[in-house]
Amino acid sequence: MKTAPTIQEDSKLLKKIPAHVGIVIVEDEFSFKDLANIIVWSVALGISYISVYDINGEIKRNGLMLQRNIEESKKEVFTPDQSNYDIQLFSSSQMAQEASSTSSDNHKLPKARVHLLCIEDGHRRIVNMAKCLSHMVASGMLQKEDIVPSKVDNLFQESLQFPDPELCLKFGSTDCLFGYMPWQVRLTEIIPQQGDLRLSGPPSGQGVGSGARTRDRRVPADLRADSQATVLPTPLKV
Amino acid sequence: MTWFPERRQPTWLQRFCEAVLKSGPVPRHVAIIMDGNRRFAVKNSMEKCEGHVKGFDKLAETLEWCLDLGITEVTVYAFSIENFKRSPDEVNGLLELSRQKFAKLLEERNLIQEHGVCVRILGDIALLPRDLQELLAEAVTISANNDRAILNVCFAYTSRDDMCHAMREMTDGVKEGFIRESDISEGLLEKCLYTSHSRHVDLLIRTSGEVRLSDFLLWESAYSCLAFVKVLWPEFSIWNLYAAILHYQRNYGKIQIARQNFMIERERLQRESDHRYMLEEEAGICSKPGSPVDTKTSVLATNCVLPQNKNAQTLVQQYAKARKEREDTFLAHVYRKRADFLKSLLPTRPILMGTPSEALIAS
Numbered sequence: 001m002k003t004a005p006t007i008q009e010d011s012k013l014l015k016k017i018p019a020h021v022g023i024v025i026v027e028d029e030f031s032f033k034d035l036a037n038i039i040v041w042s043v044a045l046g047i048s049y050i051s052v053y054d055i056n057g058e059i060k061r062n063g064l065m066l067q068r069n070i071e072e073s074k075k076e077v078f079t080p081d082q083s084n085y086d087i088q089l090f091s092s093s094q095m096a097q098e099a100s101s102t103s104s105d106n107h108k109l110p111k112a113r114v115h116l117l118c119i120e121d122g123h124r125r126i127v128n129m130a131k132c133l134s135h136m137v138a139s140g141m142l143q144k145e146d147i148v149p150s151k152v153d154n155l156f157q158e159s160l161q162f163p164d165p166e167l168c169l170k171f172g173s174t175d176c177l178f179g180y181m182p183w184q185v186r187l188t189e190i191i192p193q194q195g196d197l198r199l200s201g202p203p204s205g206q207g208v209g210s211g212a213r214t215r216d217r218r219v220p221a222d223l224r225a226d227s228q229a230t231v232l233p234t235p236l237k238v
Numbered sequence: 239m240t241w242f243p244e245r246r247q248p249t250w251l252q253r254f255c256e257a258v259l260k261s262g263p264v265p266r267h268v269a270i271i272m273d274g275n276r277r278f279a280v281k282n283s284m285e286k287c288e289g290h291v292k293g294f295d296k297l298a299e300t301l302e303w304c305l306d307l308g309i310t311e312v313t314v315y316a317f318s319i320e321n322f323k324r325s326p327d328e329v330n331g332l333l334e335l336s337r338q339k340f341a342k343l344l345e346e347r348n349l350i351q352e353h354g355v356c357v358r359i360l361g362d363i364a365l366l367p368r369d370l371q372e373l374l375a376e377a378v379t380i381s382a383n384n385d386r387a388i389l390n391v392c393f394a395y396t397s398r399d400d401m402c403h404a405m406r407e408m409t410d411g412v413k414e415g416f417i418r419e420s421d422i423s424e425g426l427l428e429k430c431l432y433t434s435h436s437r438h439v440d441l442l443i444r445t446s447g448e449v450r451l452s453d454f455l456l457w458e459s460a461y462s463c464l465a466f467v468k469v470l471w472p473e474f475s476i477w478n479l480y481a482a483i484l485h486y487q488r489n490y491g492k493i494q495i496a497r498q499n500f501m502i503e504r505e506r507l508q509r510e511s512d513h514r515y516m517l518e519e520e521a522g523i524c525s526k527p528g529s530p531v532d533t534k535t536s537v538l539a540t541n542c543v544l545p546q547n548k549n550a551q552t553l554v555q556q557y558a559k560a561r562k563e564r565e566d567t568f569l570a571h572v573y574r575k576r577a578d579f580l581k582s583l584l585p586t587r588p589i590l591m592g593t594p595s596e597a598l599i600a601s
Contacts, residue, residue: 055496122460123427123460124507126401127423129405130404130405130408130422130427131422133409134405134408134409134412135419137409137412137413138409138419144406144410144413147405148399149396152401152402174489174492174493175464175465175485176463176464176489177459178460178461178493179461186397186450186453187450187452187453188450188451189450190449190451190464190466191449
């Protein structure tokens with residue numbers, strides 16, 4: 001298992017680290033352990049926002065299980081003496097109030113936020129926004145002319161508390177976003193991870209920033225993709 | 239080059255592939271981000287504008303291929319609102335190219351009618367120069383009744399702008415009393431988008447190896463098959479199209495199921511919402527008008543107010559019917575506004591729909 005220092009070493013080789021990475025699971029079967037590993041590696045790489053989406057809300061319902069797996073994974077990736085991270089899980093329905101901190105005494109640790117999303121966080125959020133805006137206009141709190149992309153986007157970011165994802169890792173063989181945040185995926189690079197979510201982790205001793213080939217399926221390797229489309233695996237071989 | 243190039247005889251291999259593909263599900267509506275014109279120009283040491291010209295020629299060719307395969311609706315991203323931010327030279331070049339192409343299309347009006355192609359423009363065309371707006375409006379008007387194939391051209395378009403436009407439309411609707419705030423739903427928002435008259439997008443193709451949607455059909459493509467193709471748009475070949483369709487067929491089953499579930503869930507939500515607001519309405523009748531009602535009291539109130547011979551189900555149906563009527567009136571109003579806007583752009587001279595003689599008969 002790759003540990004945090006090597007991942008952080010690797011991150012220095014990257015030109016740019018995305019602030020928000022979306023993980024979209026389009027697979028019926030997946031392992032919470034692998035998902036937890038991807039989240040922890042991403043956090044070790046310096047990514048502060050992660051959203052995890054599956055259309056059925058399987059992951060959202062099993063937040064506790066994911067959290068336990070994240071704890072396990074953290075133990076393997078971060079050794080006790082080095083800097084750790086406070087990984088907080090949010091299921092967007094109860095957003096801000098129910099921040100479940102991974103442990104009580106790590107206020108000073110750098111924070112990473114993981115948002116668990118499902119179909120309800122797709123089109124429906126846009127409709128709720130429309131209702132809300134209509135209400136505000138009707139009650140004179142807002143001008144109709146203020147309903148423009150930049151302002152509406154600010155409102156979305158305020159309510160969701162994360163920036164738009166720069167990168168979306170899609171696990172599973174179907175090339176479709178299945179309703180993953182239509183408003184927010186405007187400029188998101190969509191990187192398919194062919195095959196199932198059973199990753200063994202980056203091999204030790206090999207820098208993720210070096211020698212990664214286009215077919216490399218492992219997550220940290222693909223996180224480099226934010227700056228260059230040329231290294232991406234193509235979903236469609238023509 | 240023309241919008242309707244001379245048909246080239248397909249080779250036997252093409253005909254064979256076409257037959258094989260047609261034995262499976264073929265997408266009815268394909269959306270294309272025609273990316274890579276500029277890179278193509280640089281690669282072949284041409285002017286950027288020339289790259290765009292090549293891109294247009296490819297579009298005419300692709301439409302032909304699509305029709306042969308049975309793809310009856312194609313939506314292309316011609317000009318994004320973001321494109322206005324490019325260098326003035328390039329913007330002017332792009333607008334000039336569009337001017338020429340749409341003027342050409344109007345010259346070829348006989349061919350449009352012959353091919354039965356309906357051209358629609360999606361986007362906020364008020365952002366464009368007036369003369370171009372007029373050309374677009376005329377192209378849309380003369381082809382409006384064609385139904386063999388539909389070509390949607392996204393012009394001065396971004397998806398977020400479209401969604402905001404729909405939100406403003408519904409806000410107006412609420413303010414003007416056409417609809418209630420509670421009538422705002424996924425279904426209604428969708429019918430306020432520029433794509434309101436289009437089928438569901440089955441397949442979205444983006445060329446040039448870019449793997450993002452770039453503010454194109456964000457709402458509409460959430461349950462579409464995505465195909466990111468590596469070639470630059472002017473290099474896009476019939477084989478690339480075949481491959482994309484094969485890709486669609488491989489993904490078809492899973493996406494279809496997800497989309498069906500999504501539609502069922504949407505209907506369930508609508509019924510739930512109708513039920514809730516019906517109760518609130520009934521409670522409103524029961525309690526003092528204007529006093530706020532929460533759901534708990536409204537349930538109690540409904541029990542007291544429900545007439546003996548009516549059950550909740552009938553009331554929900556009645557409510558749904560009334561809501562549907564509100565929506566229909568509202569949408570008719572929205573579409574009329576759009577039609578009037580287009581009409582205002584039309585030239586004062588009589589519009590020739592087909593050959594001059596036809597036009598004479600029509601007048």
